[in-house]
Amino acid sequence: MRRTLLNPKIDFVFKKIFGSEEHPEILISFLNAVLKPQKPIVSVEIKNSDLEKEYIEDKCSRLDVKALTSNKEIINIEIQLKNEYNMIQRSLYYWSKLYEEQLSEGDRYDKLSRTVCINILDFKYLKNDRFHNGYRLKEIETNEELTDLQEIHFIEIPKLKRFESTEEIVDLLEGWVEFLRDPESEVIRKLEMSNKEIREAKDELYRLSRNSKERELYYLREKSLRDEISALANAEEKGLKEGLKQGLLEGKLESARSLLDILDDDTIATKLNMDVDIIKKLRIETLKK
Incomplete structure (x- = not known):
C-alpha cells in the first residue's frame, strides 16, 4: 500500500x-x-x-x-x-x-x-x-x-x-x-x-x-495539535454564543425600558418573555436615576 x-x-x-x-x-x-x-x-x-x-x-x-x-x-x-x-x-x-x-x-x-x-x-x-x-x-x-x-x-x-x-x-x-x-x-x-x-x-x-517510528510520533503530535485546535474552536464558539446571548439580553432590556411608562411589570414580562423580577428591578433602577 x-x-x-x-x-x-x-x-x-x-x-x-x-x-x-x-x-x-x-x-x-x-x-x-x-x-x-x-x-x-x-x-x-x-x-x-x-x-x-x-x-x-x-x-x-x-x-x-x-x-x-x-x-x-x-x-x-x-x-x-x-x-x-x-x-x-x-x-x-x-x-x-x-x-x-x-x-x-x-x-x-x-x-x-x-x-x-x-x-x-x-x-x-x-x-x-x-x-x-x-x-x-x-x-x-x-x-x-x-x-x-x-x-x-x-x-x-x-x-x-x-x-x-x-x-x-x-x-x-x-x-x-x-x-x-x-x-x-x-x-x-x-x-x-x-x-x-x-x-x-x-x-x-x-x-x-x-519510517514507522517517525510516523507514530507524527500521529501523536498531529493528535495533540488537533486537540489544541478543537479546544480553541470550542472556546471561540462558546464566546460567540455568550456574545449573542448578551446582545439579546441587552436588546430585551432596552425594549423593557421603553415600555415602563406605558405598561405594568407583568405585561412587559409576558410580551418580552422575561422574568418579572428583572422588570421590577429595572423599574426601580430607572426611578433612582
Whole structure:
C-alpha cells in the first residue's frame, strides 16, 4: 500500500526537516530566502535539535527551530496552524526572551546579537495581500531605521498565489512556501530537479514518511495539535454564543425600558418573555436615576 507523505506544516515534521543537524543546507537556503542578507548565510548552528516524546504529546509545547547563523544572528522559526489572534504579541514576547537570554549578569549590552523571529502561518493574519512581511524598528515620521537588531517576519501560506509552472516562481522563498503548502505538487516536482536544497528537503520528507517510528510520533503530535485546535474552536464558539446571548439580553432590556411608562411589570414580562423580577428591578433602577 502506498503511504502518503507526512504534512510538512505539522511542527514535528517541519522541525525534523529544517532543524536537522545532518542537513543544515536546508535551513541555510530557507533563511537566505527569507532574510535576503547582503552577506549570505553560509553555516548554521542548530540549538534545539532534540525532540522528547513528552513534548510531542504536549499540545501546549512549541516545537520551534532555533539557530545561530554564520552572521552571528539568533534565529527562531515557529509554524502555526491555527489563528489564536495573538501572533504579534506572542512573537514580540518570544523575541524579547531570546534577546534577553543572551546576557549573563555583568555582560555588556554591546554583546547582544541581532535576533530574528520568523512566524510561518497556515492562515491569513495581517491586513495586506503579501504572503511575506518583515518588520524592524523605525522612526514614525521619517521611516528611518533605528536598528536591525530586532526583526520579525510573518509568512502566511494561504496568501501565496497558485503556480502553474516553475517559471512563475521568481523568488526562492516562494518555492519553499510552496513546498510547505504542497510538497507533492507538480511545481515542486520540477523545482526539486534544479534546486538541491529543496530536493534534499523532499528526500528527508520521504525518509520520515517511510519510517514507522517517525510516523507514530507524527500521529501523536498531529493528535495533540488537533486537540489544541478543537479546544480553541470550542472556546471561540462558546464566546460567540455568550456574545449573542448578551446582545439579546441587552436588546430585551432596552425594549423593557421603553415600555415602563406605558405598561405594568407583568405585561412587559409576558410580551418580552422575561422574568418579572428583572422588570421590577429595572423599574426601580430607572426611578433612582
